[in-house]
Amino acid sequence: MIRLNGAAAEKDFLSRVIEKSGQNLLACIQCGKCSGGCPISSAEVGGPRRLVAQILYGAKQEALRDPTWWYCVACGTCMTRCPVEINMYQVATALCEMAEHENVQPSEPNIHLFEELFLKSVERHGRANELKVVMNFNLKTRQPFKDMGQGLKLMRKGAISPGEMLKGGRADERVKRIFSRISSRSSSKADEKGTGE
Ligand code: SF4
Numbered sequence: 001m002i003r004l005n006g007a008a009a010e011k012d013f014l015s016r017v018i019e020k021s022g023q024n025l026l027a028c029i030q031c032g033k034c035s036g037g038c039p040i041s042s043a044e045v046g047g048p049r050r051l052v053a054q055i056l057y058g059a060k061q062e063a064l065r066d067p068t069w070w071y072c073v074a075c076g077t078c079m080t081r082c083p084v085e086i087n088m089y090q091v092a093t094a095l096c097e098m099a100e101h102e103n104v105q106p107s108e109p110n111i112h113l114f115e116e117l118f119l120k121s122v123e124r125h126g127r128a129n130e131l132k133v134v135m136n137f138n139l140k141t142r143q144p145f146k147d148m149g150q151g152l153k154l155m156r157k158g159a160i161s162p163g164e165m166l167k168g169g170r171a172d173e174r175v176k177r178i179f180s181r182i183s184s185r186s187s188s189k190a191d192e193k194g195t196g197e
């Protein structure tokens with residue numbers, strides 16, 4: 001059951017999301033198959049079905065603050081399960097742009113820091129070095145011992161090898177080319193906007 005917390009539904013919100021994402025959200029039958037397979041769905045996060053319901057109700061503020069799309073890992077499971085093939089990643093991208101435009105703060109305040117560390121790790125090692133990413137994130141957010149218990153359990157089971165992970169590999173030329181393309185695209189976008197970043 002969706003609660004709007006007394007917020008007024010914004011009539012044009014649904015049509016704006018449909019237009020920006022290119023997804024026909026009106027076809028959603030609220031079957032919940034998307035949330036059933038979504039790896040980030042939980043009581044706290046909600047999931048794609050609830051997010052679509054918020055958009056259909058025109059609950060703009062709730063949808064822009066909903067943690068589902070901030071946490072979405074673009075795995076595509078929801079789309080493969082959806083009987084009307086709604087691509088949630090396109091919806092998440094549309095909401096991300098709208099939230100940025102309207103200065104809405106993420107529901108998880110450190111999510112941009114995590115993204116930054118994750119991408120730096122991929123740029124450097126050619127893949128995310130989970131151990132380094134988590135360690136750096138915990139250090140930067142001043143909670144150095146947060147995942148220590150979990151880490152020790154995984155080590156005892158042989159699921160992770162800290163020596164190997166801390167050493168890490170190096171990104172090859174293909175990965176470097178991808179990052180340099182992204183960086184030049186961002187610079188041209190900044191130039192177009194006149195921000196000159
Ligand atoms: S699977 Fe598709 S139709 Fe079903 S609730 Fe999710 S988005 Fe709607």
Ligand code: SF4
Pocket residue numbers: 034037038039040041048071072073074075076077078079088089
């Ligand atoms: S694409 Fe995002 S919303 Fe869809 S199942 Fe994966 S994590 Fe969940």
